[in-house]
Amino acid sequence: MKNRTIHKQYVDDIIRELPISEYTSRFCEELLEHLEDCEEDFNDQPGADSPKQTVRKIGDKDLIIRTYKEFHRERHSKLRRLELSFYVIFSWLIFFITSTIPNYLESTYLYSDHPAPLFSGIMIFCAAIFCTLAINYTFYNFLSVRLSLHSESDDRKQKLLVIFFFLPAISALVNLMTAFSAPGQAQLWGILIAPLPFLSAFLPALINFKIICKNKKNVGLDATLPYLTLTVFLVFLLLVAATDKILFLETLSPLQAIVNIFYIFHFILFILIDVIVDLPFFALFPMDNSNSASYVVPVQMVSVNIAIAAAYVMSLGAIGVLALRSARKQKNLAEKRWNRAVGLILCAYAIFMFLPIKSIDTPAINWNVPAKEISKQIEKKQFGIFYSFIKFKNDDEGYVYNYDTCSTENGFIAKQSSGQIFYFDVTGASSIREVKTVRMEKQKGKEYCAQIPTKGYDAESLFFFQEGWKCLDKEDTPLPMGRLEGCAKITYADREIFKETYEHSTSEIQSIEMSADGNWALIKMADVYSVDFLYLADLREPK
Amino acid sequence: MDSSQEMTRGAIELVVLQTLSNYGDNYGYELIKIIAQKSESIFEFKEGTLYPLLYRLEEKKLVKSYRQVAESGKERRFYHITAAGEKKLASKKSEFETFLAGMDAILKPNHLSLER
Numbered sequence: 001m002k003n004r005t006i007h008k009q010y011v012d013d014i015i016r017e018l019p020i021s022e023y024t025s026r027f028c029e030e031l032l033e034h035l036e037d038c039e040e041d042f043n044d045q046p047g048a049d050s051p052k053q054t055v056r057k058i059g060d061k062d063l064i065i066r067t068y069k070e071f072h073r074e075r076h077s078k079l080r081r082l083e084l085s086f087y088v089i090f091s092w093l094i095f096f097i098t099s100t101i102p103n104y105l106e107s108t109y110l111y112s113d114h115p116a117p118l119f120s121g122i123m124i125f126c127a128a129i130f131c132t133l134a135i136n137y138t139f140y141n142f143l144s145v146r147l148s149l150h151s152e153s154d155d156r157k158q159k160l161l162v163i164f165f166f167l168p169a170i171s172a173l174v175n176l177m178t179a180f181s182a183p184g185q186a187q188l189w190g191i192l193i194a195p196l197p198f199l200s201a202f203l204p205a206l207i208n209f210k211i212i213c214k215n216k217k218n219v220g221l222d223a224t225l226p227y228l229t230l231t232v233f234l235v236f237l238l239l240v241a242a243t244d245k246i247l248f249l250e251t252l253s254p255l256q257a258i259v260n261i262f263y264i265f266h267f268i269l270f271i272l273i274d275v276i277v278d279l280p281f282f283a284l285f286p287m288d289n290s291n292s293a294s295y296v297v298p299v300q301m302v303s304v305n306i307a308i309a310a311a312y313v314m315s316l317g318a319i320g321v322l323a324l325r326s327a328r329k330q331k332n333l334a335e336k337r338w339n340r341a342v343g344l345i346l347c348a349y350a351i352f353m354f355l356p357i358k359s360i361d362t363p364a365i366n367w368n369v370p371a372k373e374i375s376k377q378i379e380k381k382q383f384g385i386f387y388s389f390i391k392f393k394n395d396d397e398g399y400v401y402n403y404d405t406c407s408t409e410n411g412f413i414a415k416q417s418s419g420q421i422f423y424f425d426v427t428g429a430s431s432i433r434e435v436k437t438v439r440m441e442k443q444k445g446k447e448y449c450a451q452i453p454t455k456g457y458d459a460e461s462l463f464f465f466q467e468g469w470k471c472l473d474k475e476d477t478p479l480p481m482g483r484l485e486g487c488a489k490i491t492y493a494d495r496e497i498f499k500e501t502y503e504h505s506t507s508e509i510q511s512i513e514m515s516a517d518g519n520w521a522l523i524k525m526a527d528v529y530s531v532d533f534l535y536l537a538d539l540r541e542p543k
Numbered sequence: 544m545d546s547s548q549e550m551t552r553g554a555i556e557l558v559v560l561q562t563l564s565n566y567g568d569n570y571g572y573e574l575i576k577i578i579a580q581k582s583e584s585i586f587e588f589k590e591g592t593l594y595p596l597l598y599r600l601e602e603k604k605l606v607k608s609y610r611q612v613a614e615s616g617k618e619r620r621f622y623h624i625t626a627a628g629e630k631k632l633a634s635k636k637s638e639f640e641t642f643l644a645g646m647d648a649i650l651k652p653n654h655l656s657l658e659r
Binding site for chain 1: 570571589590591592595598602615619620
């Protein structure tokens with residue numbers, strides 16, 4: 001029995017290093033039979049240490065592995081050459097596409113007034129490189145698995161590489177989609193395509209595992225994880241297909257949760273890289289607290305990044321715990337070590353990244369009346385935990401949900417640039433909390449605000465003040481980047497409604513709509529990137 | 544792969560094919576025993592390296608394999624030389640004999656003295 005274990009261990013050590021093909025299991029079988037025959041011969045010789053001698057006679061592990069690999073390489077040499085040629089040609093093609101198109105769009109439209117085209121160029125360049133690597137690596141991985149060129153130990157390294165290449169790649173893809181899509185659609189694209197690289201990275205691994213499982217029975221977590229991922233992905237797709245309500249207010253939180261799992265996974269490395277790439281940019285524009293752009297923007301970028309990373313890392317932490325649990329059960333020492341290392345790294349990372357969560361900055365307004373940021377409320381419901389990230393992306397790239405507003409008999413209507421229309425019913429509301437938000441049918445919304453265009457906004461819009469409203473202490477000095485001609489103080493009927501500090505005056509009033517009874521106001525503000533903020537204010541005198 | 548490795552592999556392939564041709568179908572362990580015995584332990588290579596060589600021959604369709612119960616009562620994978628294998632063996636043998644004759648002719652001391 002003991003001898004058999006020694007033989008099994010010897011053969012296992014060899015097989016683990018071998019490329020996987022139809023010969024692998026056969027080789028394993030024949031080596032074991034050979035050892036058995038050899039041992040029987042030694043058993044006939046008195047005083048011989050048969051297990052050790054048997055192993056010595058059959059040969060050094062490295063030599064056997066080398067010989068087998070040589071045979072394998074030779075067998076696939078022609079296909080491998082083809083694969084490499086494909087890899088080289090395809091990598092340049094992808095690189096060209098991913099780097100040229102966004103750069104073109106950037107220079108012509110998106111960043112026409114951007115102070116640092118070099119910076120955005122670097123960002124796109126990095127995204128393109130990662131995208132190229134990721135897509136190519138999939139093909140490489142896929143073909144290699146198909147051609148059975150990898151050993152089990154190679155496969156582990158591959159899985160890691162594939163996953164880590166895909167994290168930034170998805171952000172590059174989302175960037176592309178953002179560039180091509182109208183506001184709102186980009187996020188939908190992002191959500192829908194997010195799981196695809198994940199799937200494409202795991203499919204080859206899945207095929208590989210099927211072969212491994214055929215040869216070896218105990219592969220533990222490694223074998224179950226891809227299956228699990230695939231199942232969750234399919235369930236997710238089914239749910240999306242069934243509900244088709246990703247961007248609607250009715251979106252249910254469980255669905256959001258499922259979406260989040262996939263969506264978040266792919267952004268982490270992009271976020272980390274984003275922060276790293278951002279640093280030289282901010283080093284070029286020295287930090288100065290009197291310059292709101294160099295103060296607000298980096299804080300906003302870093303804090304949102306950290307928040308998203310934290311959410312992502314919670315998922316990583318879960319896999320980490322799973323890996324640690326699996327390590328406890330594993331009998332094979334190498335597998336045990338591998339799972340423990342992965343588990344510890346993931347858990348430590350999850351804990352570390354989870355600590356400093358901070359939400360997105362909004363205009364620093366001190367209200368003197370009860371007010372609610374309605375746009376935030378709507379968008380938060382639409383995007384769930386992606387809200388901060390999407391808002392951040394929108395702020396940064398100039399894509400936003402803009403709103404057109406008008407007042408009706410009983411409340412206000414806001415048309416979102418996504419095409420959705422919201423109605424805020426103030427009838428009988430004794431406090432701001434009681435104001436009902438309803439998503440209207442488009443046709444009905446059009447009837448109410450026929451004069452308002454359904455999409456887009458007027459970038460040249462001027463201050464529009466209704467009777468009784470005053471803008472005090474308006475800043476009219478030349479403004480640095482990131483600051484607008486904000487009103488330091490806004491009054492209505494000589495009553496202070498809100499004030500903004502100069503240091504944070506990054507927003508300007510776009511319009512103010514009043515309710516028929518004059519008790520309520522819907523105030524639209526925009527920041528330096530033309531992000532709209534809608535505030536509903538209760539103007540009634542406090543009782 | 545350098546030429547000496549190529550030559551060694553060619554020689555081993557020849558030895559395996561010849562053994563299968565002379566002694567009939569056999570499995571790995573027995574093949575090694577026969578080769579070691581007949582070559583008076585000159586061809587005593589590391590046994591684990593035989594199998595990749597057999598697979599290579601099988602890929603080239605020079606041998607084919609099947610599972611059968613051996614004399615020991617245990618099931619083993621037997622290798623059988625194919626017609627293509629026999630043909631290859633004949634041509635390889637001829638090549639090798641020519642090679643050996645050439646080497647022999649060059650390495651003989653009297654041949655060197657004649658040249659001088």
